[in-house]
Amino acid sequence: MTRALRDRTYATFEGGKSASSLEGLCKGLLAEQRASWPELRQAYDSLRGTRYRDMACNGFSVRLLFNPGRAVNTTAAVSPEEIRERPCFLCVANLPAGQRYILYRREFLILGNPRPVVPFHLTIAHLDHQPQAIAGHMEAFLRIAADLGPGFTTLYNGPRCGASAPDHLHFQAVPSGQMPIEKEIDGTKGSTLPSLTAGVSVFRMAGLGREIILIEGGDARPVADAFEHYVRALKDGLAPPGQPGEEPMLNAAASFDGKTWRLLVFPRRAHRPAAFYRKDDGKVLVSPAIMEMAGVIVTPAERDFDRLDAGAIESLYREVSLSHD
Numbered sequence: 001m002t003r004a005l006r007d008r009t010y011a012t013f014e015g016g017k018s019a020s021s022l023e024g025l026c027k028g029l030l031a032e033q034r035a036s037w038p039e040l041r042q043a044y045d046s047l048r049g050t051r052y053r054d055m056a057c058n059g060f061s062v063r064l065l066f067n068p069g070r071a072v073n074t075t076a077a078v079s080p081e082e083i084r085e086r087p088c089f090l091c092v093a094n095l096p097a098g099q100r101y102i103l104y105r106r107e108f109l110i111l112g113n114p115r116p117v118v119p120f121h122l123t124i125a126h127l128d129h130q131p132q133a134i135a136g137h138m139e140a141f142l143r144i145a146a147d148l149g150p151g152f153t154t155l156y157n158g159p160r161c162g163a164s165a166p167d168h169l170h171f172q173a174v175p176s177g178q179m180p181i182e183k184e185i186d187g188t189k190g191s192t193l194p195s196l197t198a199g200v201s202v203f204r205m206a207g208l209g210r211e212i213i214l215i216e217g218g219d220a221r222p223v224a225d226a227f228e229h230y231v232r233a234l235k236d237g238l239a240p241p242g243q244p245g246e247e248p249m250l251n252a253a254a255s256f257d258g259k260t261w262r263l264l265v266f267p268r269r270a271h272r273p274a275a276f277y278r279k280d281d282g283k284v285l286v287s288p289a290i291m292e293m294a295g296v297i298v299t300p301a302e303r304d305f306d307r308l309d310a311g312a313i314e315s316l317y318r319e320v321s322l323s324h325d
Contacts, residue, residue: 005092010100013110015147022147025102026110026122026173033112037098040112043069047116057310059207061180062295066305069115083167090125090168104147107140108171117291117298118178124154126169132159133169133247135231138224141171142263146220146256151176155290156252161268161320162289172290176255180295181208181264190214197226209314210293210321213265223261227252234267234322249322251290266293269322273315284308288320 010029013022033040051066087094092109095101102110104124113121124144134141134156145154152173159166176182190203193213200217213230217223234248249268254261275284285301286308292298297313299305 005103008092008095008100009103012103013147014105021149022102022104023149023151026148026152027120029100029102029110030112030120030122033098033100037096037100037112039096039098039114043114043116044119047119051305053305055308055310055313057209057314060184060209060295062297062313063180064297064299064305064308065117066299066302067117068300068302088129088165088168090123090165090170091129092127104144108144113172117296118174120152120175122152122173124171124173128169129167130169132157132163132166134158134250134252135228135247137169138227139220141252142220142223142254142256142261144171144173145254145261148173150255150257153179153182153253153255156254157289158247158250158268160247161249161251161271162287162292174291178296179253179291181212181253182255182294184208184295185212185214185262185264195226196229197222200226202226202230210317211267211323213267215263215265216260218260220261223263227263227265230265251293253290253294264294266290267322268293268320270320273319284312284316286316288316293317293321 010032011025013025034044046069053064055062055064096114099111104110107127109125109127111123111125113123141154141156145152148154153176155172155174157163185205188205188208190205193202193204195202199219200215200222203214205212205214215223215226215230217226231248238248249271251266251268253264272287273284275282276287284304286292286297286299286304297308299308
């Protein structure tokens, strides 16, 4: 371990029966960081003023959050030129002074998210600076969900649909039960899709306002294989196709209840709705990432929080979600 890593390490997690609970380590990290790191303490203080309202839509519900602290993420500049001109804020050498982390299986850093959507919001960044891409990393994504346990859900934003650092591989995690879709999936009848992987079930969920694929299985490797099969089929079916080697637009969320992995995939056709780019009063500062696709709509502008209605949310989902119809 380099000195730079050692000096910032709150704890290490290698797994195994004798390992400390990763959930407990994460909560300990956040408690220590709130006491020692002013930026995180201020972010959590601001969460106390977050306004929210629940909204019933056609067949599903959402929770609107007014959180001005998320404006940086919502409006993040993610063009290749702008990415090249700024230092990567997820690389160890560029982390803010005072930020510490858990070294996870010598591969990822678990950090307190300095602009949390909800309490106990984590960022999980790869040790190496490499592009945001889920291909080849889905098994690690599922393993993190299992290590965190049923109290957390792991999250992934594709590089073209919500990742504020598309140049550095990272995931997120939030406490389970925060996103409306987690409850709504249980009461929704999905159509079964063909699965090329034994022991894995794949469903296309219906009536929830946007395209959602559910993959379930009791072993991480087959679930990851089924996901890879779906992504290849998704890419082959896109018209026009993306650039060679380019990841199809998608968001994902995974949880593990001790027996079964549940992987939700949200295929996308647009990063942001057209209203995001307007220059008049019709502008809406909502940039859907995984939290939004899962039903938590973050609005950094108060007027958007006050004026968005069910029809606007339904339209937003139709605009950014890729329909297999």
